[in-house]
Amino acid sequence: MFQSIEELVNLAENYSSVAEMMIQIEMENSGRSKEAILQQMDDQLKVMEKAVEKGVRGVQSVTKLTGGDAKKLASYLDSQETLSGTTILTAVRNAIATNEVNAQMGLICATPTAGSAGVLAGVLSAVTEKLKLSRLQQIHFLFTAGAFGLVIANNASISGAAGGCQAEIGSASAMASASLVLLKGGTAFQAGQAVAITLKNMMGLICDPVAGLVEVPCVKRNALGASQAFISADMALAGIQSVIPPDEVIGAMKQVGQQMPSIFKETAEGGLAVTPTGKAIAAKLAANPQKTI
């Protein structure tokens, strides 16, 4: 098993693709058949697709704090020429949809976490539409993302409580950007560059959920994490390289996560959670036994 991006990139040369390498390693580690592993990934993909569909139709969270924004974006996309383009905005719409379903206590697939579940689902569904991907290509996209995600999880963190939001939306966006690069015919090395480019921009992002809920700002951070994956991927495909190599960026991300005060690590004691509006929402929810606003 690869321990770093460098090892991942080198090891991938022995396989037909990063996805195929991940599948083979999963088979060796779990003793399960290729069919069973592909089937499980297909099942995860089905959950992602259903969450997107449900969210785009319009949902409201348990607290009524979030919901309905995916639907707004859907009408906007349908009605006019947009500034940032259809593919990115479709990804953004679907990312929002997924996290609105998550906040509603609906069924989602954590990628790598529930709070960041919209990024990969949003990016994959949008690029599937744009490039008319086959089912197998979509499944491979997820194995590739998982491979890069494993390196980040084992060398830094994918937990907001341990590493801040950089560990959640940052990791998710980096994984998505790496998969996009390989899907578009880029190399594993370029995918690693996309990971570095993405994580450098996410570095230091704090986890400051209003009232301790996975709603504000999480839903919108998923939207922007999805959009960033496309930009990083395009930059890497253009041949742009990160001056700081991806493994060093991940090392820095780990350090930043450890140095980050705990008020910024999913405790709702800092950042947006303690703005006047953030505090007012928390107080209102605490006073209401129905836990709605």
Add this chain to the structure above:
Amino acid sequence: MTEQRFKSVFDIIGPTMIGPSSSHTAGACRIGKVVRTIFGEEPKKVEIYLYDSFAKTGLGHGTDIALVGGLLGMDPDDSRLASSLKLAYEHNMDVSFSMKKEKADHPNSVRLIVSNGKKTLNILGISIGGGSIQISELNGFKIHLSLGTPTLIIVHKDLPGMISKVSSILSQNEINIGTMTVTRVSKGDQAIMIIEVDQKPNKQILEELRQISKLESANFFE
């Protein structure tokens, strides 16, 4: 790199789960389910102590609901999860929550003390991110159970020969033991074996283990 905590691609792409938080909801549910499994039955009395981030944002993330859902035997994708507190009430499960001020080794830590009359189990669980969990303490013993690897949990009476009976069934079926932890409540009382295995035992092997006299439960976690 100190430790390969995440091993499977499905630790990253997954689990499929009821929202809103993989660490505070899905991880909490898994901790609850592991506790129930090790306990061997549904506990009647449950004391839950939440630390740090679990204490501060746990209720907003449904950590309470998820822990209880797990104790009721639910998985993270169970659609009944949202109504677990009501279900616990209907099952006459007496549940109490306390928020602890002191720091824990990991921000997402929870201590569960479950009992059923004379039998008590005390477990410290941590949720390390993305729904993955570890059990770091069991009845006062420091243990390291990651559940990222296939693990057998066997609850049995503390008698001579139990370990050899279990290990011989595993070896006959060509299942290799990676690590093994054995601990007990007190001498001659209830004991627990936590066995990390390299191959997955099938239903038949689990049945064979359950046939061992004085063995209370045998469960497998992938």
